[in-house]
Amino acid sequence: MNCKSYQAIKELYEYMVQLNKKVISLDDIMKCFDCQSQDIDSIISSEDILFTKELLDSDDMSALMVDRFRKDYAQMTPKEIADNIAEFMKECVSDKEVFEAVPDASYYLNLFEDCDYQFKNLLIEYTDKKTLYEYINGNGKSKDSIIEFLASNVDINSLFEVATSITSDYDKTMLILKATNDRTMEAIEDELIPTVELMLFPLVSDKFFEMQITKAYYSNYPGYPTPENIFTEIEEYRSHLEKINQFKDDESKAKYISKIENKDMKEALLSRIKDKKCRNMVIQSFNKHVDPKMASLDKFAQTAIREFFEDTLGENFTDDKRERLEIVLRRSDVLFQRLEDENCNGLADYVLKKIMISSEYEMELSEYLQTIIHEYSHLLSNINYPCIRSLPNFEIEEGMADLFSELVINNYLEKHKEIEIDGEVIKYDNEMFISESGYDFENAWPRTMLAGLEKMDKIY
Amino acid sequence: MTREEIIKQVDEKVKKELDGKISPNMLGYIHIFEKRKKEILKNEYGIEFKTLRERDTGRSMD
Numbered sequence A: 001m002n003c004k005s006y007q008a009i010k011e012l013y014e015y016m017v018q019l020n021k022k023v024i025s026l027d028d029i030m031k032c033f034d035c036q037s038q039d040i041d042s043i044i045s046s047e048d049i050l051f052t053k054e055l056l057d058s059d060d061m062s063a064l065m066v067d068r069f070r071k072d073y074a075q076m077t078p079k080e081i082a083d084n085i086a087e088f089m090k091e092c093v094s095d096k097e098v099f100e101a102v103p104d105a106s107y108y109l110n111l112f113e114d115c116d117y118q119f120k121n122l123l124i125e126y127t128d129k130k131t132l133y134e135y136i137n138g139n140g141k142s143k144d145s146i147i148e149f150l151a152s153n154v155d156i157n158s159l160f161e162v163a164t165s166i167t168s169d170y171d172k173t174m175l176i177l178k179a180t181n182d183r184t185m186e187a188i189e190d191e192l193i194p195t196v197e198l199m200l201f202p203l204v205s206d207k208f209f210e211m212q213i214t215k216a217y218y219s220n221y222p223g224y225p226t227p228e229n230i231f232t233e234i235e236e237y238r239s240h241l242e243k244i245n246q247f248k249d250d251e252s253k254a255k256y257i258s259k260i261e262n263k264d265m266k267e268a269l270l271s272r273i274k275d276k277k278c279r280n281m282v283i284q285s286f287n288k289h290v291d292p293k294m295a296s297l298d299k300f301a302q303t304a305i306r307e308f309f310e311d312t313l314g315e316n317f318t319d320d321k322r323e324r325l326e327i328v329l330r331r332s333d334v335l336f337q338r339l340e341d342e343n344c345n346g347l348a349d350y351v352l353k354k355i356m357i358s359s360e361y362e363m364e365l366s367e368y369l370q371t372i373i374h375e376y377s378h379l380l381s382n383i384n385y386p387c388i389r390s391l392p393n394f395e396i397e398e399g400m401a402d403l404f405s406e407l408v409i410n411n412y413l414e415k416h417k418e419i420e421i422d423g424e425v426i427k428y429d430n431e432m433f434i435s436e437s438g439y440d441f442e443n444a445w446p447r448t449m450l451a452g453l454e455k456m457d458k459i460y
Numbered sequence B: 001m002t003r004e005e006i007i008k009q010v011d012e013k014v015k016k017e018l019d020g021k022i023s024p025n026m027l028g029y030i031h032i033f034e035k036r037k038k039e040i041l042k043n044e045y046g047i048e049f050k051t052l053r054e055r056d057t058g059r060s061m062d
Helices: A003-018 A027-038 A048-059 A062-072 A076-091 A096-100 A117-126 A129-137 A144-155 A156-165 A170-179 A185-202 A209-215 A225-245 A250-258 A264-270 A277-286 A292-316 A319-331 A365-381 A394-416 A440-457 B003-018 B028-045
Strands: A334-335 A346-349 A352-359 A419-421 A424-426 B060-062
Touching: A003 A027, A003 A048, A003 A076, A003 A129, A003 B060, A027 A048, A048 A062, A062 A096, A076 A096, A096 A117, A096 A209, A117 A144, A129 A144, A129 A156, A144 A156, A144 A170, A156 A170, A156 A264, A170 A185, A170 A209, A170 A225, A209 A225, A209 A264, A225 A250, A225 A264, A225 A334, A250 A264, A250 A277, A264 A277, A264 A319, A277 A319, A292 A334, A292 A394, A292 A424, A346 A365, A352 A365, A365 A394, A365 A419, A365 A424, A424 A440, B003 B028
Parallel strands: A334 A352
Antiparallel strands: A346 A352, A346 B060, A419 A424
């Protein structure tokens, strides 16, 4: 049954129901069809007239319609079915029975993106959830458009169901990002952020996608990428993934990844390489922007931090730890500028992976050194922040960062006797550095804990 | 006075209070500053103020 004959039959049926004249003869049905249109003969067949009579005699018009469509579709080729459905959709016929009988939902879901909002809503309603998710997970033609629609239109709780039912990290990420994008700030703050934080975010496992969701979460802050940039980067990452999957050996992958400029992509793609040498090639390829005024200090801080870990961890400084340290040191930008808040002296951005040192006050070289190592400590302890989104306890974190700067500097002093940066020697009372900061209370925590462990001989 | 004017005035008050006690170029100054600012805004003006520590900014200040 094509669209025109369906419309003619349905119109007649509804008219008769309205008049409460369901019991009529075949002749009367034919006369009624003749009144509808002059070329009704080209639309309605004798079989259709019999079917109309059957419909009028029946108590369940819908079931009969579905049955009739099913029989028709059984005789048609896939292309004929697709063309037939397309005709219904073009004429904006959205009755449930038309779609219920379709042997494969992809015939109409493939046309989803061309529909208006109401039609889309009905198509989602008509398609059972299992079929819908199979279509998405099977990379159906309108998958992206369906995800976008679901992200904007299903209620917050249903988002969780959708996110758990779709399999690819990319699709989950797009769902989460678009859900955030299309809702009002009030809705985001009241409902979506807790939902994303608690329920949706852990469902994504690819490091880069996690980072993008985190960036989007903070996109209102200055310096963070706009939602448009986040989506562009996701597409770029996908194309890198496709290319990398074509390489068979780690060396080819490493050569390719080394050339990627985006540091978050590079870091995430490192997981695709197992060979140690090749991983190292990628890690060596990180570059960072360091303000010229901070260049020597940063170089020294990096050396002192490396030496500290080598010297204190010894054989416990395993390859995986070394890699994580190198990634932080080699990729974190170090900027020297006026900060947004004049009371802030140094800042470690866990998401964008950068250190910012305030140019507001002129500081001693030793103070800059303490600050830069303190901020590196924050970046090291929050290395996985974009992927776990869990902030450490403030007191422990700040106390540890102060203690870390003290340990790193003192380890260096113990070995090299003095610190010289750009020809300037940093002098410390008693040849030992004791951190000076406003973190007296915070400093008490890690020192108390470590002192206890030291007494028990549990400091390794 | 508008909220912004009150906050500006309290900023100046806190700066004076801390002057000589802790140097503004010392790490951690911002948190001591904000803690005191929150107290004054709440106690003297009934204004709720969220410090950096209380806001999730994805970054560590100082």
